[in-house]
Amino acid sequence: MFSFLQVLPLCLFVSASPSQSMADQHESVSLCPPQADHATAAGHSWFPGPPPPMYSCTLTPELVAKAREELQEKPEWRLRDVQALRDMILKEHPNLRTRLDDAFLLRFLRARKFDYDRALQLLLNYHTGRKAWPEVFQDLKPSTVKHVLDLGFLTILPRPDPNGRYILFLQPGKWRPNDYPFVDNVRAIYLTLEKLIQPEETQVNGIVILADYTGVGMSQASNPGPSLAKKVVSILQDGFPIRIKAVNIINEPRIFKGIFAIIKPFLKEKMAERYVLHGSDLRSLQRNIPPSVLPEDYGGTAGRLDMSAWSRLLLDCEEEFIVEFCQPDPLEGVVLPDSMLFEGGQAGGKDEDAFRGLRSQLYYCY
Template sequence: MQMDQWECSISLPGKKGIFQTGLSSLSMADQYESVSLICPPVDHGPAAGHSWFPGPPPPIYSCTLTPELEAKAREELQEKPEWRLRDVQALRDMILKEHPNLRTRLDDAFLLRFLRARKFDYDRALQLLLNYHAGRKAWPEVFQDLKPSTVKHVLDLGFLTVLPRPDPNGRYVLFLRPGKWKPNDYPFVDNVRAIYLTLEKLIQPEETQVNGIVILADYTGVGMSQASNPGPFLAKKVVSILQDGFPIRIKAVNIVNEPRIFKGIFAIIKPFLKEKMAERYVLHGSDLRSLHRSIPPSFLPEEYGGTAGRLDLAAWTRLLLDCEEEFIVEFCQPDPLEGVVLPDSMLFEEGAGGKDEDTFRGLRSQLYYCY
């Protein structure tokens, strides 16, 4: 097979193949020589040295779930350890048969993310994988040259971070502060880029794939300029990526210190949310006791009535920046959908802007009224 410089070959003793990750993928290359595979880096460098966050998975899959998490995955995700690699192989076969030109990773660890996110439903997992790649094609401003160094200004500003300890349910807390962003400072899509890179890092550990994550958003300082800037079409893209185009389970969205204008902001977002996701939004206002019922104080920084020390923005920034090479391999490569024919029903339908703008004109008056 002719390989580009961004592709790689992994050879295992006594076996032949272009990308061999354990028992489930040893014979696929001989059957489908035209498939290009993106290989995750083997040497993860200093990123593996952040003791508070799990390191990336090894190139050859080996389950890292505890017996308790395996039981949880069985109950909530229909994951059976004895069938795990068989299920991965089934999804891999579907990709190679139905989309042989798709430039996607096919290793076990990567495909498991999509199976777990869709409770091991092969068809839904495949659709999620296609949406995952389609999102990149539909929104090049976000995904072109996507690496941590290009969003350092967002991280330094404190727009987002990840709290160092998972909550009692084992879920990492993605902490957002939309009020830290001012439209005149940089484009809104830079915030989306930083969020996406963070999600990509968060989803690597198998614990996150099973437990999901929690979002905590502090809306202190959010005014009309932030609320009206993205607009419904941009909001729809963000929601579509998080809800239908990324293999992560968002279990709760906690909003604190929301201003009156948040009613108008949520009116923009809600039409694009699935009912189950909309029900996971919890508005706490300035009532920290209400927040503590969702996230106990021992897991929160002092600024939010917690006992976990002062809020540390630098730790997550360092972790992401240490993963620069990892993200270059993952994102700074040729278009994975080049030459691929996708189904008619995909994310981000073209030509929807007119309807969205009409909707936005109606919602803008709501924003001003709330403001």
């Protein structure tokens, strides 16, 4: 779990078109997620609700301009680009049971700056990751990770930063290996990311991660090996349509740098450069995340840290996640070329040997 968090700290409607008749016959038509009712939405007014069943852009003029500049998104071509990706899916992978609605496909186009081929690769990786890691994705719904949420392992800070980015806050020191399996933490984080990526503003702005490593010791640090880290890196870098813009680590122990050495080879250079280690220096943290966003616990002015609000939001979305994840394998009957297989599914012996050699050094440092 410790090494994983360094990687982090991670209605179906086809628009009218010439290809609509093909989409109407597609198996994914049954995977229509339910719309949140007004009472639920009102209860969580601090976080944007899911997109409407028929796509209508919800971006402000400022975000439209930002998407054009940073993501190569042209509003006048947006639905044409979505249709192009949809046509590629239906032609090249007709048996893939995936959502084909505009809002869903836009996530992948934005994450890959509207490059059709790279967006399709990301979509396939998104589904392949689920197949490669069934212990994480099988029966994935909030009620199955309620113990993780109740523990206060993660939350979303209620105020986005000045760049409009929501902050995923993690407390890995809350977890004890004897309490429950490590993969439950991964499941809770993945559900959170799935909810975070729904609003269009998150798709454009990305997210920030803040991880407080208070209480992390050798029991957490030595629990997962590089094969697990490699799986998580592959999912987050190449298999999930979200932009992680910064990872802030505070109160990290001395062993952190040693563990990070295991993960860094799997990280893309751009991602590795986005890690900022603050130690116990709150002023350093506040230079990256302003006090107006931080809770009082970290010298901020945003009130006391509330770990329960996000838990309630996720649990209220139980039905939505059942429809999204508790369905037949979307890759059943689909044959993918070797170039599109999930890279994190296997770990080489060299990775494990390196970890065994480093583990003794970690005990020495600790």
